[in-house]
Amino acid sequence: MxxxxxxxxxxxxxxxxxxxxxxxTLQDPEPADNKETPEETRSADAFSVFxxxxxxxxxxxxxxxxxxxxxxxxxxxxxxxxxxxxxxxxxxxxxxxxxxxxxxxxxxxxxxxxxxKKNDYIHNSVASIYRANGEFISAKMHLNESLAIDSQNAITYYNYGNLLVDMNHPDEAIEMYKRAIEINPDFDEAKEELQKLS
Structure with a gap:
């Protein structure tokens, strides 16, 4: 993957x-009472009952x-x-x-x-865009934030390893892939990337 x-x-x-x-948490929409003011009819709620x-x-x-x-x-x-x-x-x-x-x-x-600010999914996603754009320092910053939030997220270590490969830091990438595998021994993608660098 x-x-x-x-x-x-x-x-x-x-x-x-x-x-x-x-x-x-779902509730049925409230029935319209047809007493809305003109301002209320212009709101987003006026266009949908959902x-x-x-x-x-x-x-x-x-x-x-x-x-x-x-x-x-x-x-x-x-x-x-x-x-x-x-x-x-x-x-x-x-x-x-x-x-x-x-x-x-x-x-x-x-x-x-x-x-x-404490959502590691968002930090990972931001990092993936920065990585794709070649903005490696910004990507690294967000991956560090993600690890600070959840240091047991194997995907973050895997993503960090991929970033380090792009940055031409294979030794550091190896450590990240190893850490991802320690957390998730069934992480085949991390194993494949690690094998490429060994």
Missing amino acids: TTFQLLMLGASAFFAFKIYEHIQ SPESLILRADESFEEGDMQKALALLTEANAKAKSNPDVLFKIGYILQQLNDNDEALKYYKEALELD
Whole structure:
């Protein structure tokens, strides 16, 4: 598996957990009372009867089905209704990254990170974009932040190893791959990369 696929796997697990959370909190939309003022009719709520939670749930389902455009549209609507939700911003960024719009994805990741600085998934995702753009120092900074949050995340060590290979630091990369394998002995991708450097 590539780093990108591992990030997708981690994000999919994250989405599955969020789907479960949202199912637990879903409520039926409130019926309209037809007494809205003109200002209220211009709000995001006026364009959809769905709550942000139900929109997120539907977006997660669309993502799982592989319909990235629909998931993105639903998340964008949820974001318009429930601003400052780091999970929604992260998901939008992640889908944009899958659609190869790294610049736009990075904007959403940074916004999510402002709201949730202790999210290692976001730091890993930001690092992957910086790595793809050749901004290795910035990528390294975010991987260090991710490890400070969760020092037992094998994927972060794997991603760090890949970054160090790109930076032409094979000895340091070997240590990162070894650490990933110590944490997850079944981490075949890390074993493959380690074998390439041995």
